[in-house]
Amino acid sequence: TGIERSGVWRYRELLPPLPDATIVTKPEGNTNLYEVPGLAAWAGVARLVLKHEGENPTGSFKDRGMTVATSHALWVGAQIVACASTGNTSASVAAYAATAGLPAIVFIPEGKISAAKLGQTIAYGARIVQIRGNFDAAMALVQDAARRYGIYLLNSINPFRLEGQKTIVFELLHQMGWEPPDWIVLPGGNLGNTSAVGKALTELHEAGVIGRLPRVAVIQAAGAAPFYEAYRAGFREYHPVTPETVATAIRIGDPVSYSKARRTIDLTNGVVAAVSDEAIMEAKARIDRAGIGCEPASAATLAGLRQLVSDGVIPVGASVAGILTGHLMKDTDAVMDYHLGPDAANHPLANPPQVIDPTPAAL
Ligand code: F0G
Structure with missing residues (x-):
């Protein structure tokens, strides 16, 4: 059945008990973990693996x-x-x-x-x-x-959503032989996923499945970064913002899971960073060119990792797992704009098609 093939229900013992008859599964999960030495070198770390959640049935985590x-x-x-x-x-x-x-x-x-x-x-x-x-x-x-x-x-303010999203971490660590990386990096918008990652790590640690907690790095788009601003203020203050970013998936100014996400940062000695739209789109082009591909919000992961390494927060010797949250084909407008838009000439990896007459001479 779908239940048996689902990469979520596989970890059923760690999920809320629901009877088989009510389970709606497509089935999801079982996403690939990609070893990406070229991108690790670009970001400046010893080892990087990317878990591609864009490979889920509707194309996102x-x-x-x-x-x-x-x-x-x-x-x-x-x-x-x-x-x-x-x-x-x-x-x-x-x-x-x-x-x-x-x-x-x-x-x-x-x-x-x-x-x-x-x-x-x-x-x-x-x-x-x-x-x-x-x-x-x-x-x-x-x-x-x-x-x-x-x-x-059905928003992630609903705790049952977060329960399912815990399995990103379960599956990731399972694929790594339950040997945790030093860091887990992911994008943050409404902050449900950040909350789920913290809960998953805590549960595995308390159950003795993993011996130490990886540190969690949450990356926001600079134009939609209320969590980053609060982090910088030592979480003593929080102000919603009017969001603007090319990464429309995380164009959020007042995240509903702010408090739960704070716990993730506290529990894992985590960090929060913010990256520019330009950095997001360049990182996306690199991920795409590596043959993997993702949508802009997902690329905040790699852009943020590179920035945190250059800022000396993540050491060059670190082993890092990044989460890619959505599929390349989720946002082809962003692809076209980067490669063919008015600013394409300034983009190092722009790859516009060449238009020719259908003749051997022109070719
Ligand atoms: N990446 C992608 C591709 C997303 O769609 C989202 C959130 C995030 C990252 C951020 O995750 O909200 O848990 O911090 N998208 C939501 C949506 C808001 O409506 O699809 P988060």
Whole structure:
């Protein structure tokens, strides 16, 4: 069955107990871990492996959380599910709701969501509400609607989502023979995944499966970095921001899982960094050129790693695992803009097609 083939339900003993009959699985997980010596050298570390969560059924890590939360929704008899999203959550919600036979409503910011993610969400049949506002406004509205109308909320504020996302770490460490890397690096937006990573590491450590905790580095886009700003202030203050970044998946100014994510930083002696859009797009081009590929938000991982090494925070001898959160084809607009857009001439890895007449002479 799908349950047996799922890289999430494989770790069932460490997940909430749900009966087989309510489990909605596509199945997800079992994503590849890539050894990338060329990118390790570029970032400046001894060893880098990349876990490609874009290889999940709808193309992002969200599916790992969605299988658990949608199953829970069925188990409690939910009639309708909803989420706010920058695109990946909405695609995943739409697909899992369609699989479960549940109606879904997704709240998305108008404009700032990639065509591919919007297309997935439309195609899977979710009802789409476009908000004249950003993700944070959509998030506030869907939370209010969920309370008001008794709708089952599938955002990562739902703890069952985080339970499923823990399996990114379980599977990663399993693939590494339960020998943890020195650092785990991932992008941070709404901070659900950061929270899930911390919970997973703590559970494995407390169970004695791993002998030491890797340090966690969370990377934000500089134009959407409230967590980074709070970290810099020693977590003594927190201010939401008006977000802007090319990495639309993490264009979030007021993350709902701020407090849980703080625990991850505290528990793992972690760090938070912020990287420019230019750095994100260059790192993305490098990951793409290595034959792996990812969407812009995912590339914050490599851009952040390189910056933290050059700042002396991550030592050159470190062994690092990076999480790539979404597939290359999630945002082809960003690809076209980098390689063919008005600024392409300034991009070191730009690779525009050459246009010729269909003649041997022209060739
Ligand atoms: N990377 C990608 C590709 C994402 O889609 C997201 C979040 C993140 C990283 C950040 O993860 O929110 O747990 O800190 N996307 C959400 C969405 C917000 O609606 O698809 P996070």
